[in-house]
Amino acid sequence: MQVYRFTGDTKPDQVLNEAGEVVGSLPDNAVDLALKWYPFMIFCRKFDERAQLLQRQGRIGTYAPFRGQEAAQIGSFAVLRPSDWVFPTYRELAGMMYHGLEPVHALLKSRGHPDAGRMPEGLHMAPVQIAIAAQILHAVGAGWACKLRQADDVAVAYFGDGATSEGDFHEGMNFASVMRLPVVFFCQNNQYAISVPVERQTASPTIAQKAIAYGVEGLRVDGNDVFAVYQATRYAVDRARRGAGPTLIEAVTYRLGPHTTADDPGRYREAADVERWAAAKDPLVRLRLWLTRQGLWDDARQAACEEEAEARVRQAVAEMEAYPHKPLADAARHVYAEVPEDLALDLAERGKEAR
Template identity: 50%
Template sequence: MPRKKITISEKVEALSILDEKGRLDEKLEPDIAEDVLFQLHRTMLLARKFDERLLSLQRQGRIGTFAPIKGQEAAQLGTIAHLRPGDWMVPAFRETAAELWRGRSLESVIIYNNGFNEGVAIPDDRNDFPISVPVGSQMIHAVGLGWAAKYRQKDDVAMTYFGDGATSQGDFHEALNFAAVFQTPVIFVCQNNQWAISIPVSQQTRSKTLAQKALAYGMPGIQVDGNDILAVYAAAQEAVQRARSGDGPTLIECVTYRLLMHTTADDPKRYRTDEEVEQWNQRDPLPRFEKYLIDKGLLTEEKRNAVESEILEEIQTAIDRAEKQMEAMGDPIDMFDNTFAEMPSSLKEQKEELTHALSESAEEGKDG
């Protein structure tokens, strides 16, 4: 038998609609309603300004370590914009823009990042998982959620986020494989931001793209310019439709860049050059999107500034509120809650022990 080429029906494509200079490929322009465009822009600007403010709060010691998102707003908003409230979002830990789109309050982000569990409370009307820190471990949950939705004959979908580093984890491959085998309605959104702390994507994989990894599992994969919100939006629209109509999962690789540090505990100057960062600054998704809106006659400098000052005020109000709320959050005894549905007696005893210890040290404090 001669060697033969094996044809794989799935294909991997690359998509870019709005180039680095903000020039539009009109043939590919997705049809997005004006109010959605405004909402996307506002959330992008909010996420950007909030990120900046969180960084300064962290530097002032008013919150703890957090993972900035600067540069990745388009990848998040272009995808999340397609979810309905009943759909599921399963994030990693660098998706603040997507979370804000879903309605997470700024206060809750501040409270969580200042080390209070209260900040992870998820309202009943949002089917969003809390952020997941162990890299790559969360994608498979989206597969279970999607499977369950299908089992209940609902057309809800699950969208899960992760980075380029996560694609090296076994759980990434297991999740893609299970999703494809069971044809679950899942959208895998990879934010390839080029760096997993200090490891560049070239050291993470020898694959030409991350999107092509989908092919091995028998699902479509697409690589998009992740800083081009129109391309991200168009690719995600197809993927969500595919999932919702019962045609299974998709892997979307959003090629983007983490313009800031991995977390505030990290110093990126140790492993990457300023020149590289500057190159990516030129591809910033925000001015690119704004140029598109201005070219379409939907945005003016004046209007943008008005939105920005509104946003800055919103952020300040949230910080004030969060700091006020946190003043009342000192009681450590709450740490025992939510371990089990019903607290076992051994745990009740430990809780009493702490209660006792706290009241004793309070008494001692008074005496002293």
């Protein structure tokens, strides 16, 4: 993987081009990886589609679609170990599920369930962050803890292009660089910070070149090329584990859906632009084309995989709707080891009112 240093060439690194042709170096176990990733990407696409329908039906609340960003997430999460620390936003559900989050738990967030704010035991992943860029500082803190403990674990902060205009991004980059912390800053540049196109919220030709100011290595990759994302993340994680410091990765991708189900993207972007990305750059289509060329995929296998994915999504929805309700006090118990007395009294009073 070439280290990205700004030279005026802004073309992101690729391993597979839009036609699914190899234009870079495949990982040694590319076939095994692809046969694991592609079915999961199909599942994630089905999950995302169903979640949006559930919101329209009033069965869950606001939901942030990730369609079009599956390769950026799964290709990067695939590098991580269970002991690494992940700090996601609200749009990383595909990667979070790949990393071990149960689909039912992924749905509970939009359901407004208290358990959604508490990650299952043993899963080194923070709850999704709503405040833009705030999780970057948390990741830097976790990276510092890893260094102080002399562990070879890494912390990864996921964020969008809009987060790079927040102070937390710059503070986190600077601190991680000065302290040479094992942190990977992973930016999914999906072209829009809600309704603001990337060229309106930064004058930099790339996000990756922002690394230069902080003495951090930067990589710019095609975020719809799962192999390119995997190679870049593996390079960054390996650097972090051996004590070489942080890396900034810019994965160039596109949000095919709305910012959230409360958003109308037709008000700020052209339908033709969305159609162009969907037709020519869909990460699932690209990987399927490569697998087909290898003689490893066909229509029958595609249909079977889609059927299995749909069944798994139905199961997750059924589990969500059967999931037991929890008392309001659980929201506090997930935050405090011992609930403060005044808060405990308030919750007790609220419980009486509910009865």
